[in-house]
Amino acid sequence: MREAKTPPYVPLRALRLAAGLTLEEVSARISAEFPEITASRGTLSAIESGSRGVSDLMLRALERAFRIPEGSMTTSYAPRTRDAA
Numbered sequence: 001m002r003e004a005k006t007p008p009y010v011p012l013r014a015l016r017l018a019a020g021l022t023l024e025e026v027s028a029r030i031s032a033e034f035p036e037i038t039a040s041r042g043t044l045s046a047i048e049s050g051s052r053g054v055s056d057l058m059l060r061a062l063e064r065a066f067r068i069p070e071g072s073m074t075t076s077y078a079p080r081t082r083d084a085a
Contacts, residue, residue, distance in 0.1 A: 023048075029065035
């Protein structure tokens with residue numbers, strides 16, 4: 001039995017371009033499925049560039065927007081925690 005390998009990493013922008021979608025179209029798909037999420041063009045651009053992390057809920061929204069199986073996207077992002085005052 002072979003050792004499991006890490007699957008290829010595909011940048012979010014490459015996935016979006018391969019799907020033929022604009023940032024606005026991805027935003028509209030997310031808003032339709034997850035009205036509680038603010039997924040503006042700027043937010044999605046920041047996620048694509050890596051300047052903003054992505055929550056588990058946003059990952060699920062992106063999977064639906066790209067119509068890929070749930071659990072296909074992963075991240076190592078961990079939200080910041082605040083010290084109790």
